[in-house]
Amino acid sequence: MRKQPAKVNYFFGGAYRTLIKTILGSFAKTFGLITVLAPLPFKAFFLFIKAFVALVVSIFSLDFRDIWDNTKDTVFALWSFTYTLPTFLSVLILTPTMCLILSAIQLVIFLGLMFTIYVVYTITYLLDLLFRKIKQISNTCRYCQRKIKNPIYFCPNCGVEHDMLIPSKYGVFKRRCECGAKLGTTFLSGREKLESKCPYCESGIADTSHVDITVPVVGGPSAGKTCFIHMAISDIEQNSMTDHKLEYEYDPGIDDEFAMNMSNLKQGLAPNKTSDMRLRFYSFYLKPKKGIKHLISLCDVGGEIYDDSESLGTQAALTHSNAFLMVIDPLSMMDYRKELEQNGVDISKFGPSSKPIDEVLSLLITTLENMCNISAKDMLNRDLAVVFSKGDLPGLEEKIGKTAVEEYMTSHAGTTRLQAQNAVCEQFLKEYDEFGFLNAVKSKFKVVQFFASSALGHAADGSAFESNGVSEPVYWIVDKISASIDLTEVWDEKRG
Numbered sequence: 026m027r028k029q030p031a032k033v034n035y036f037f038g039g040a041y042r043t044l045i046k047t048i049l050g051s052f053a054k055t056f057g058l059i060t061v062l063a064p065l066p067f068k069a070f071f072l073f074i075k076a077f078v079a080l081v082v083s084i085f086s087l088d089f090r091d092i093w094d095n096t097k098d099t100v101f102a103l104w105s106f107t108y109t110l111p112t113f114l115s116v117l118i119l120t121p122t123m124c125l126i127l128s129a130i131q132l133v134i135f136l137g138l139m140f141t142i143y144v145v146y147t148i149t150y151l152l153d154l155l156f157r158k159i160k161q162i163s164n165t166c167r168y169c170q171r172k173i174k175n176p177i178y179f180c181p182n183c184g185v186e187h188d189m190l191i192p193s194k195y196g197v198f199k200r201r202c203e204c205g206a207k208l209g210t211t212f213l214s215g216r217e218k219l220e221s222k223c224p225y226c227e228s229g230i231a232d233t234s235h236v237d238i239t240v241p242v243v244g245g246p247s248a249g250k251t252c253f254i255h256m257a258i259s260d261i262e263q264n265s266m267t268d269h270k271l272e273y274e275y276d277p278g279i280d281d282e283f284a285m286n287m288s289n290l291k292q293g294l295a296p297n298k299t300s301d302m303r304l305r306f307y308s309f310y311l312k313p314k315k316g317i318k319h320l321i322s323l324c325d326v327g328g329e330i331y332d333d334s335e336s337l338g339t340q341a342a343l344t345h346s347n348a349f350l351m352v353i354d355p356l357s358m359m360d361y362r363k364e365l366e367q368n369g370v371d372i373s374k375f376g377p378s379s380k381p382i383d384e385v386l387s388l389l390i391t392t393l394e395n396m397c398n399i400s401a402k403d404m405l406n407r408d409l410a411v412v413f414s415k416g417d418l419p420g421l422e423e424k425i426g427k428t429a430v431e432e433y434m435t436s437h438a439g440t441t442r443l444q445a446q447n448a449v450c451e452q453f454l455k456e457y458d459e460f461g462f463l464n465a466v467k468s469k470f471k472v473v474q475f476f477a478s479s480a481l482g483h484a485a486d487g488s489a490f491e492s493n494g495v496s497e498p499v500y501w502i503v504d505k506i507s508a509s510i511d512l513t514e515v516w517d518e519k520r521g
């Protein structure tokens with residue numbers, strides 16, 4: 026782990042130093058005692074020899090006064106020697122032994138304590154990972170589009186950057202910044218409440234504690250992507266609480282055009298043509314009553330990107346998005362367009378898209394295969410919502426709209442609404458010879474669900490637009506990906 030601007034936790038540094046200091050200290054004391062006691066028996070022995078020699082000399086010189094004094098000195102020195110020698114020997118052997126035993130006990134207790142702390146550390150580290158995995162907490166940077174594993178968090182006190190704010194040697198649940206402030210290192214100890222930024226492009230992250238659902242909205246130029254995204258979000262804003270008990274909150278990014286586009290749409294003006302050649306994130310929160318909030322991002326992009334595999338291949342969000350939403354303008358199906366034209370419909374009012382849908386799809390598929398190193402034979406393992414736009418085209422309601430779905434359900438007892446939607450939409454694609462497209466979506470994506478929608482309700486004529494069927498595909502994706510938002514009641518297969 027890179028060095029962090031934080032103090033190393035006592036148990037990961039200081040505690041070892043204290044232990045080594047204590048053990049070395051007690052050995053140093055023992056050594057000191059030995060060096061103090063060591064000369065004493067030698068000194069006593071020397072004094073004894075000295076006194077004994079003097080005694081022998083005084084005996085031979087028959088100096089009785091000296092004999093008495095020297096006898097006293099000899100006895101005293103001998104006594105001193107016999108006392109200091111065992112004392113020294115016992116200190117020499119017993120004290121280091123005691124010291125060793127006590128240090129060993131100390132070491133065992135210390136290692137036991139350390140082991141417990143490391144176990145707690147490992148469990149905390151894993152629990153934090155597991156908690157985020159189970160709760161599906163992750164982040165996608167809406168500017169560089171990369172998946173963020175470890176955001177850079179700022180110390181709320183001194184502003185210094187902590188780029189690995191996880192349980193570590195700097196602290197298990199909390200760490201102390203070099204400035205002295207305490208910072209949570211896990212989800213549950215408050216890490217997610219700190220300000221943070223993307224480690225790749227340094228853009229600020231508003232909030233890191235959410236389930237991230239990033240949905241690239243795919244479709245050729247004029248397919249109806251921008252209208253769909255805006256009207257779907259607006260519809261969700263109005264009905265999420267009443268229909269699904271989900272609290273809505275928009276989360277604008279830098280240069281966010283949602284408010285401006287919505288105000289145009291409310292006046293009956295279609296949005297400006299999207300010229301972005303990189304995904305633009307329109308993000309909003311959906312908060313269930315219980316559990317973690319979800320950040321849903323619908324990503325818009327200029328449809329021309331589906332003519333440019335190089336630009337498409339640089340859209341990092343494509344690699345980690347679990348679901349895609351493909352908007353199809355029925356007018357981009359040549360046989361259908363011709364039929365409408367033959368029936369005298371003025372298709373110019375519908376801002377028709379002329380990019381063939383199989384071309385858009387095949388560029389998306391090959392780009393994803395290249396970006397994620399997936400073989401052309403394998404599935405992409407993503408869910409796909411295929412949304413037909415411009416449902417107000419004359420006669421389309423009877424082919425794929427509510428009327429068609431209900432008719433299908435009546436004539437096919439036991440069919441659910443979602444199944445019926447798939448059946449009528451697949452029939453529609455087959456009727457107009459889009460077999461290539463249909464086979465590709467079915468073989469490449471995990472679950473494919475078809476929807477019919479009309480973002481505007483009618484061609485732009487200055488009157489207010491009225492959307493239809495725009496929020497369902499988004500709710501379907503949220504339900505599919507989220508473990509905690511359950512809309513089975515809505516998609517209740519049996520209820521139809």
Ligand SMILES: Nc1nc2c(ncn2[C@@H]2O[C@H](COP(=O)(O)OP(=O)(O)O)[C@@H](O)[C@H]2O)c(=O)[nH]1
Nearest residue numbers: 247248249250251252295376479480481483484
């Ligand atoms: N009649 C009608 N026209 C629509 C609808 N949705 C989009 N359009 C028109 O289709 C054209 C392209 O829409 P837009 O959302 O900009 O497509 P994008 O290029 O995929 O983003 C515009 O002229 C819109 O007015 C709809 O539901 N009904």
Ligand SMILES: [Mg+2]
Nearest residue numbers: 250251298299
């Ligand atoms: Mg657009």
Ligand SMILES: [Zn+2]
Nearest residue numbers: 180183202204
């Ligand atoms: Zn600090």
Ligand SMILES: [Zn+2]
Nearest residue numbers: 166169223226
């Ligand atoms: Zn970034």
